[in-house]
Amino acid sequence: MLHLILGTMKAGKSTKLLSLAKEFSTQGVALIAPNVSKREFFARNVENCLEVYDESFDYSQHKTLLIDEIQFFKKEYIQAIINNRNNYNFYIAGLLSNIHHQMWENVVKLLPYADNVELRYANCDICGCKKAKYHNRQWVNRR
Numbered sequence: 158m159l160h161l162i163l164g165t166m167k168a169g170k171s172t173k174l175l176s177l178a179k180e181f182s183t184q185g186v187a188l189i190a191p192n193v194s195k196r197e198f199f200a201r202n203v204e205n206c207l208e209v210y211d212e213s214f215d216y217s218q219h220k221t222l223l224i225d226e227i228q229f230f231k232k233e234y235i236q237a238i239i240n241n242r243n244n245y246n247f248y249i250a251g252l253l254s255n256i257h258h259q260m261w262e263n264v265v266k267l268l269p270y271a272d273n274v275e276l277r278y279a280n281c282d283i284c285g286c287k288k289a290k291y292h293n294r295q296w297v298n299r300r
Contacts (some may be wrong), residue, residue: 160248161274161275170225266298
């Protein structure tokens with residue numbers, strides 16, 4: 158089974174994965190994030206007591222796999238998910254689109270195989286909109 162959780166930054170995608178980890182804790186759950194991720198936390202404002210593995214983790218002993226930041230995984234990993242989607246329960250979270258409002262290649266590749274797609278939205282920090290369709294990240298020159 159392949160369940161996609163997609164949305165903007167700050168939409169609660171990682172928090173949703175932690176909630177699922179608690180829900181499926183008796184079924185052998187693995188929480189996986191890419192080793193290229195630079196975040197110093199797994200989810201904002203949520204304490205995570207679970208070990209987070211990277212893409213080199215052998216998940217064969219687990220039934221349910223919770224994968225975060227799917228847009229940063231290598232193509233081979235995406236293909237392995239597609240090939241194994243009927244053998245494991247994949248809950249995959251990631252950004253729907255990049256800063257140019259184009260869908261990430263990994264998301265496009267997984268969409269046709271998804272049994273379910275959940276779209277999540279953030280609250281806009283500027284106007285207060287409750288379902289912001291995109292996140293306009295402000296870049297600061299850090300010299």
